[in-house]
Amino acid sequence: MSPRTKALYLVLLALLLIVPFQNMVYIVFVMKLLCFALFASAFNLLLGYTGLLSFGHAAFFGGAAYVTAHACKAWGWTPEMGILAGMAYAAITGWAFGSLAIRRQGIYFAMITLALSQLIFFLALQLKFTGGEDGIQGVPRGKLFGLIDLSSDTALYYFVLALALFGFLAIQRAIHSPFGQVLKSIRENEPRAISLGYDVAKFKLLAFVISATLAGMAGSAKSLVFQLATLTDVHWHMSGEVVLMTILGGIGTILGPVVGAGVVIGLQNYLAGIGSFSTIVLGAIFVVCVLAFRRGIVGEWLALLERRRAAKAEAGYRES
Amino acid sequence: MFEWLGITPQALVAQLLVGLINGSFYAILSLGLAVIFGLLNVINFTHGAQYMMGAFLAWIGLTQLGGWVGKPDWEVNYWVALVAAPLIVGAIGILIERFMLKRLYHLDHLYGLLLTFGLALVIEGMFRHWYGISGESYSAPEALQGGIRLEGLGLFLPKYRLWVIVASLTVCLGTWFVIERTKLGNYLRAGTENPKLLQALGVNVPLMITLAYGFGVALAAFAGVLAAPVFQVNPVMGSNLIIVVFAVVVIGGMGSILGSIVTGVGLGLLEGLTKVFYPEASSVVIFVIMAIVLLLRPAGLFGKER
Numbered sequence: 001m002s003p004r005t006k007a008l009y010l011v012l013l014a015l016l017l018i019v020p021f022q023n024m025v026y027i028v029f030v031m032k033l034l035c036f037a038l039f040a041s042a043f044n045l046l047l048g049y050t051g052l053l054s055f056g057h058a059a060f061f062g063g064a065a066y067v068t069a070h071a072c073k074a075w076g077w078t079p080e081m082g083i084l085a086g087m088a089y090a091a092i093t094g095w096a097f098g099s100l101a102i103r104r105q106g107i108y109f110a111m112i113t114l115a116l117s118q119l120i121f122f123l124a125l126q127l128k129f130t131g132g133e134d135g136i137q138g139v140p141r142g143k144l145f146g147l148i149d150l151s152s153d154t155a156l157y158y159f160v161l162a163l164a165l166f167g168f169l170a171i172q173r174a175i176h177s178p179f180g181q182v183l184k185s186i187r188e189n190e191p192r193a194i195s196l197g198y199d200v201a202k203f204k205l206l207a208f209v210i211s212a213t214l215a216g217m218a219g220s221a222k223s224l225v226f227q228l229a230t231l232t233d234v235h236w237h238m239s240g241e242v243v244l245m246t247i248l249g250g251i252g253t254i255l256g257p258v259v260g261a262g263v264v265i266g267l268q269n270y271l272a273g274i275g276s277f278s279t280i281v282l283g284a285i286f287v288v289c290v291l292a293f294r295r296g297i298v299g300e301w302l303a304l305l306e307r308r309r310a311a312k313a314e315a316g317y318r319e320s
Numbered sequence: 321m322f323e324w325l326g327i328t329p330q331a332l333v334a335q336l337l338v339g340l341i342n343g344s345f346y347a348i349l350s351l352g353l354a355v356i357f358g359l360l361n362v363i364n365f366t367h368g369a370q371y372m373m374g375a376f377l378a379w380i381g382l383t384q385l386g387g388w389v390g391k392p393d394w395e396v397n398y399w400v401a402l403v404a405a406p407l408i409v410g411a412i413g414i415l416i417e418r419f420m421l422k423r424l425y426h427l428d429h430l431y432g433l434l435l436t437f438g439l440a441l442v443i444e445g446m447f448r449h450w451y452g453i454s455g456e457s458y459s460a461p462e463a464l465q466g467g468i469r470l471e472g473l474g475l476f477l478p479k480y481r482l483w484v485i486v487a488s489l490t491v492c493l494g495t496w497f498v499i500e501r502t503k504l505g506n507y508l509r510a511g512t513e514n515p516k517l518l519q520a521l522g523v524n525v526p527l528m529i530t531l532a533y534g535f536g537v538a539l540a541a542f543a544g545v546l547a548a549p550v551f552q553v554n555p556v557m558g559s560n561l562i563i564v565v566f567a568v569v570v571i572g573g574m575g576s577i578l579g580s581i582v583t584g585v586g587l588g589l590l591e592g593l594t595k596v597f598y599p600e601a602s603s604v605v606i607f608v609i610m611a612i613v614l615l616l617r618p619a620g621l622f623g624k625e626r
């Protein structure tokens with residue numbers, strides 16, 4: 001990590017830490033952003049670093065939201081236990097869906113994950129405990145470890161921030177570990193990874209489960225922030241949104257999904273008043289990104305820096 | 321005959337008929353997806369939106385168009401819509417292929433899926449913006465209203481539903497015939513196997529690809545017009561259907577045309593049966609079957625692993 005990147009991360013962290021002490025940005029909005037940034041980063045572990053396009057991540061995000069909401073509301077669990085329950089759900093479903101989906105590749109993988117997530121959507125629509133069209137409302141935020149009252153936004157904010165940071169660090173750790181290197185080799189050239197003796201299916205499945213679990217954590221946290229779990233969270237639009245966030249920010253970059261989540265959530269907030277316009281705008285951004293802007297915001301920025309460095313190096317070479 | 325299960329023959333026949341109708345829609349849509357995928361290597365996510373556009377164009381022609389041109393009694397009837405809507409939607413499809421999809425062929429196939437997903441959102445959003453999500457009803461043409469009563473069995477078969485089944489199966493089998501038994505179909509299959517070689521032999525492959533996309537999309541719009549009198553015409557009718565069709569495609573595999581027809585109709589019937597015997601599971605049964613097929617035969621029932 002270059003000193004410049006380190007400085008950037010430190011500034012970001014400092015800004016995040018002082019959010020509760022200002023009035024310019026609405027704190028719940030920042031919490032929502034953190035949840036979605038974590039969701040997109042978890043998704044990026046799969047798309048950006050393993051090359052697998054899942055079109056069904058809403059099943060983990062929204063499903064975990066339901067599990068946490070139910071555990072906290074009906075069983076009176078503490079928030080950390082509720083979130084663990086959501087993550088456990090996401091890990092188990094992730095394992096089940098992952099082991100089915102990795103039997104096929106490329107486009108089929110995307111279609112299978114989409115179809116399986118629709119299964120979860122219909123379950124959420126029909127099962128008794130999920131409350132059908134209403135979802136689960138009025139989820140208590142509870143007391144963290146039975147001690148810290150999370151009903152104040154400030155306390156909940158730091159809890160969500162801690163969760164998000166934990167998620168980012170876990171993803172960072174995974175990407176830069178030997179495990180992450182194997183994932184990248186699968187993305188670049190799967191037959192070669194197989195010929196080098198790696199059990200590719202096992203690595204893909206593990207990446208899928210990690211990604212699903214962290215996506216579940218994001219969903220669980222969101223259900224505490226909004227005290228709500230609804231069908232929107234498990235709908236396939238949500239799966240599409242997280243794909244959009246990742247592509248818009250930059251596939252396979254660390255900060256890309258965070259930036260993408262910020263832009264998409266910000267836009268949605270801004271466009272919410274104009275009815276179905278947000279769908280049209282999001283769809284149009286999707287089209288533009290795929291046609292002309294495939295590296296995404298952060299990807300383009302990195303490419304620009306790279307070009308500058310190359311130009312500078314060349315100029316220096318000519319002078320000498 | 322099923323009284324001991326608490327099911328009347330009427331209910332059974334009605335659900336089987338709906339199942340057959342759904343099945344023939346699955347068949348037409350998965351057929352279009354298979355034709356497009358064969359030549360373009362793109363899974364067309366917009367397919368559902370294009371099906372919805374077909375239904376909406378029929379409805380607009382019947383109820384809105386007269387008003388727009390200042391002659392309120394003037395209307396485009398069902399039979400004209402059945403031809404015109406697929407042509408219009410097909411033409412829009414050709415523009416999409418020429419100006420957008422074409423730029424992505426040299427990239428990973430996933431980008432085609434993402435582009436068409438974005439387009440689906442835009443189209444769905446526009447119709448939602450114009451017409452809301454409440455849904456419009458479209459009445460069947462007079463010649464097909466009413467039904468046939470089978471007195472001996474105490475059954476009532478609505479004419480329009482029978483027509484939908486006959487029409488869509490005819491179109492499916494016609495497509496099968498063209499692809500498997502004619503010269504044009506030979507080119508199409510050759511293009512699927514090896515486009516470069518076909519191009520070297522003097523066939524205009526890019527044009528063929530464009531037309532194949534237009535044709536696949538027109539099939540979707542045709543299904544949409546057929547569906548307009550059966551279901552409510554609303555902006556989300558396509559996106560709910562297309563995900564089921566994806567599962568159908570995964571189950572059948574995209575290797576064979578006849579295979580996708582058989583899988584589509586079969587799964588529609590199965591869904592209808594589930595509605596009779598265990599209604600709670602009817603919306604998920606196809607996804608469950610998909611999971612089972614993936615476990616037992618990952619390449620799909622008629623698929624070849626590529």
